Amino acid sequence: MVKVANQDNNVRIRPKEEFNFFQDKRVRSVFYQLLTAGTVGWLLWYLASNTTQNLALRGMNTGFGFLDSVAGFDTDFKLIEYTPGVGTYLDIFMIGAINTLLISFVAIILSTILGFFVGILRLSKNWLVAKVALAFVEVFRNTPLLIQIVFWFIGIFSLLPVVKKTIDLSFGSEMLLLNNRGLYFSTPIFGDLFWLTALALLTALVGVFFLRRRARKLQNESGAQTKILLPSLALIILLPSFTFFITGMPLAWDIPTLQGFNFVGGASLPPSFLALLVSLSIYHAAQIAEAVRAGILSVNRGQTEAALAIGLKPGKVTSLVVVPQAMPAIVPPIISNWMDTVKNSSLAVAIGYNDIVSLFMQTTLNQIGHAVEIVAITMAFYMTISLIISGLLNIYNKRVQLVER
Amino acid sequence: MKLRTKITTLVGLAALASMGVSGAFAQTLEIVKERGHLRCQVGAPTPGFYNLDSDGNWYGIDVAICQAVASAVFGDKSKLEIQSVTTQQRFTALANGDSDLLSRTATWTLSRDTRLGLDFMPPNFYDGQGFTVRKDSGITNAMQLKGAKVCVTTGTSTELNLTDFSRENDLGISNVTFDDFNVRDDTYLNGGCDAVTADKSALAGNLAAFPVPADHMILPITLSKEPLAPAVRQNDSQWANIVRWSVFALINAEELGITQANVDEMRANSKNPSVLRILGAEGELGEGLGLDKDWAYNIIKNVGNYGENYDRFIGDGPQGIGIAREGSLNALWTNGGLMYSPPMR
Amino acid sequence: MTIVRAQKTPDRTPPLSETSILGWMQKNLFSSFFNSILTIITLYIVYITVSGIYIWGIADATFVAENRRECYNNSLTGACWAGVIDWFDNIFYGRYPREEIWRVNFGGLLLVLWMAPLWISKVKGKIFIGISVILFYPFLAGYLFSGGEKGLFMQVMVSGAIIAFIANMLNVLTSRIKGQSLSKFLISLFRQSNASDKSQRNLILGVLVISFAAVFFWQTGWSLEGVVWTKWGGMFLTLVISGVGIAASMPLGVFLALGRQSKLPVVKVLSTSFIEVFRSVPLITVLFMATTMFPLFMPEGFVLNKLVQVILAIILFNACYMAENVRAGLQAIPKGQSEGAHTIGLSYWGTMGLIIMPQALKHMIPNIVGNFIGLLKNTTLVSIIGLFDILGMLRSISKDAPWIGLHKEPLIFGAIIFFIVCFSMSKYSRHLEVKLSAGNKH
Secondary structure (H helix, E strand, C coil): CCCCCCHHHCCCCCCCCCCCCCCCHHHHHHHHHHHHHHHHHHHHHHHHHHHHHHHHHCCCCCCHHHHHCECCCCCCCCCCCCCCCCCEHHHHHHHHHHHHHHHHHHHHHHHHHHHHHHHHHHCCCCHHHHHHHHHHHHHHHCCCHHHHHHHHHHHHHHHCCCHHHCEECCCCCCCEEEECCEEEECEEEECCCHHHHHHHHHHHHHHHHHHHHHHHHHHHHHCCCCCCHHHHHHHHHHHHHHHHHHCCCCEEEECCEEECCEEECCEEECHHHHHHHHHHHHHHHHHHHHHHHHHHHHCCHHHHHHHHHCCCCHHHHHHHHHHHHHHHHHHHHHHHHHHHHHHHHHHHHHHCCCCHHHHHHHHHHHHHCCHHHHHHHHHHHHHHHHHHHHHHHHHHHHHHHHHHC | CHHHHHHHHHHHHHHHHHHCCCCCCCCHHHHHHHHCCEEEEECCCECCCEEECCCCCEECHHHHHHHHHHHHHHCCCCCEEEEECCCCCHHHHHHCCCCCEEEEEEECCHHHHHHCCEEECCCCEEECEEEEEEHHHCCCCHHHCCCCEEEEECCCHHHHHHHHHHHHCCCCCEEEEECCHHHHHHHHHCCCCCEEEEEHHHHHHHHCCCCCHHHEEECCCCCCCEEEEEEEECCCHHHHHHHHHHHHHHHHHHHHCCCCCCHHHHHHHCCCHHHHHHCCCCCCHHHHHCCCCCHHHHHHHHHCCHHHHHHHHHCCCCCCCCCCCCCCCCCEHHHCCCECCCCCC | CCCCCCCCCCCCCCCHHHHCHHHHHHHHCCCCHHHHHHHHHHHHHHHHHHHHHHHHHHHCCECCCCCHHHHHHHCCCCCECHHHHHCHHHHHHECCCHHHHHHHHHHHHHHHHHHHHHHCCCCCCHHHHHHHHHHHHHHHHHHHHHCECCCHHHHHHHHHHHHHHHHHHHHHHHHHHCCCCHHHHHHHHCCCCCCCHHHHHHHHHHHHHHHHHHHHHHHCCCCECCCCHHHECHHHHHHHHHHHHHHHHHHHHHHHHHHHCCCCHHHHHHHHHHHHHHHCCCHHHHHHHHHHHHHHHCCCCCCCCHHHHHHHHHHHHHHHHHHHHHHHHHHCCCHHHHHHHHHCCCCHHHHHHHHHHHHHHHHHHHHHHHHHHHHHHHHHHHHCCCCCEHHHHHHHHCCCHHHCCCCHHHHHHHHHHHHHHHHHHHHHHHHHHHHHHHHHCC
């Protein structure tokens, strides 16, 4: 209570604060915090002590030493060198981690593109297209992903032609082959002077960058739009190919060829990868499509009308006026969708794609035990990725907020 | 005042928590009897061994072991709680006391026997890993699988055996791994693999379900020895004895010609002392196990003998998967198999 | 000079595109060359999909058969729905004893009846209905589903639940017929309308005590057969796990969200890290940890059944997502609200409980429904760790001797079931969203 006395003299007498230990706000805040920290700390200590006691009691050995022991099993799909009987469980972890990252990365890119596409189709004026897009979104959003993954694998990718009837997707050049054992593609073998071509490409890219800057500056100054698409394309295509031919075409292809049961050479992706990729991309595209639609609808209709009124073409209205304004509403849900994509890739185990859960948390755990360590490592792996992605989101949010104010 | 209550609660909680620490694993039999039913661990449904029917009942040759032990302890095979546990959790769930008995096609190996804190019981099924191939592929010998893709399920020793086989013979086989055997078989049927590998019992069972079984065949080679055995927690010899002799009782009953149908008659009229002893009409065999004298009688009365169960679930019975017993390792020793029980006297 | 027509100008005929089918098609399907191409391609895709599904799923399919071989004999390429039909009980109720299935249905029906008045207009005292559901229904349903001997506590709760349910039903009747809430109706029935508040309250209390005693006495006369949790399964188990998961994660989520916004640094850091840790790992690893490692965390000899472990894991996991929903809801409330509440002297909990939360809850409902849909779909993961939820049952069909290898049809059947449930819920949530946002525009 503030008592104001002696108003004539305009002197305020500060109320006498009585220090009551149990009523003081700061003391209470410190007390509550200590209590919380204490409870949580005690809980953690309690769980940890139980665990060590239980482990000792059951004679289960602990420690991360098992990572160095030799793994005896082979995997179908791996991006790093590994020989069974020589490679260690650490290698197995690496293979799994890289496979998870690979599938998540590609699925994130595909689902984002597809999601934008479907989200815009949802708003199409073509009734049929809009309805089909709606059906697409509803069907894939409302069924469990696990069922979808198994369906794509058994229902679609297993039913592709057998090896002997392989489809050539590259029109006869045998660079890209598809059958029910997977997607086979040729890999480039770079010659000695190939770096010159790469350098030329880099130069062309830098050139295009400057061209764009000049064009934008011109537009800002005079309002005139310069067409830079054609010259840029010419630069990017002509300069490297010219160098390429002049240095004597230093590039060969390792083309997959049929030997015995299978194609040998080139590189390949197993059907489990393709099925997981398609199902993850479609499932998350359906989610992203909704975010995109909601974002676009959140842009005031007046914006579109005004843009049309100043004579922009409908395509330009979408790309220059609507989408940029919708972005702050679209991006956060999309990024959290990326996080979900990474997490959902763990369902790979159902169709035998060698991701970290399948290789490390299943096969390795079965072979060697060490449940606590393996689960901890796996969780730490996912946490790291998720934290990186949510870090991206935070950066974006900060930027958008700054721009808005 | 409030603070004091909170502190008292905390202290109380801590005391409560530290109370539970004691040697709880000592006497499984006591725990089971006190609980009133047996907790028996099987796996995700697997044809022949443990499986669900459309009425929600478990059946299979490993389930029969669970029922036999429940009958031995309680005289009632329904005093049983079947837990279905995944491959990853099977050994932990037994070790931490969640279940009393593991009866789920676990292969008896030295490292498992010594490292995982459990004791294996006599095998109730001898299996071995093999290959299924298409007849029109022209493969008749496993050595022809050079560079082939072979479908396999994850989380078992099957993967390991396949890799060993491939390395040993320099075949360069690549594993295509699956979580679920249906997906594995569909992939094979659609041509995604050149062969399927699994334990031969499973191969035979699944082959019978292919659209045209005659188009496929199981290669004669056997990659590995897979003695599938029940297991119990280590350091409880009384409980281990009960489970061990329950398995033996099933085998012994078949040897002596005691069946579910004639068990009462045999107990009443048999002149064979072995039969009378095992059925509890003579002697006190149950005493040593800590059970009553009817324990083996109850097993056979409720579950039948080993051969009956084999026919029902593995052989040609309506719930069976059609694997012949004759000439296999699972025949009685008198017929050239490995099913042998020490004498029960 | 003004020109005024004496008659109304005749209406112009509506444009062709609004009246004839051809016109509509021209406007909506073939408005431009590009659109026409798009329409034709889409039509083709739709045709291929629909005809393929029709031939496989209906035309060539087998609906009645004893086993899979019979399906094959009928058609090698068509679907074999007979297996799914044979397993209906397992798919929906799991291994629940067949003669006790009515208990599950009855439990579901009770919930629907109990909650239905919330959607009926003119019903009085909706807040009491909500509270009574949350307070009593779990015990009644829990007893219905698991049965066994009732302890004293359970007897009290079951009796309470029965009273609450009956009172709720009577309340609906009196509200609809007399336009009075049940208590008002009782008071007027005993001609006490003009009596003092105290005697009115005593009257209501008296009625409650008498009816409670009667119900309590009645329920001691019977008990239900015990059904252990391992017999629960199928859709029933899926709904139990996700239902308990969503209901229990709500309060926990509210606390976590408040903790995250707290001014106390320790509380804030702990809640934030808890939320972020659980949100950053896949549910399957959490479930795996719960079933494999939970027993290791506990003191020796302390055994919780797997269902409880799974539900606990799902509650913890979902609470973190719920916390984010709550946070979003809290952020939608203008700061002036909490400042205003503070000014009139409400404490922190008073502000939150009486001013902020009720408003935020309204914003959160669509998100919570969305969360529930997600949880329902995610619950299928428990099949990977060995529980027989609907997916676990569907996958077991292919192992049963008569139906060995039959696994596509069950999966598709499951997908259809999930689609029906989730789609109707998401439609409802969208409807709610529209309704709520309409209410916001003053």
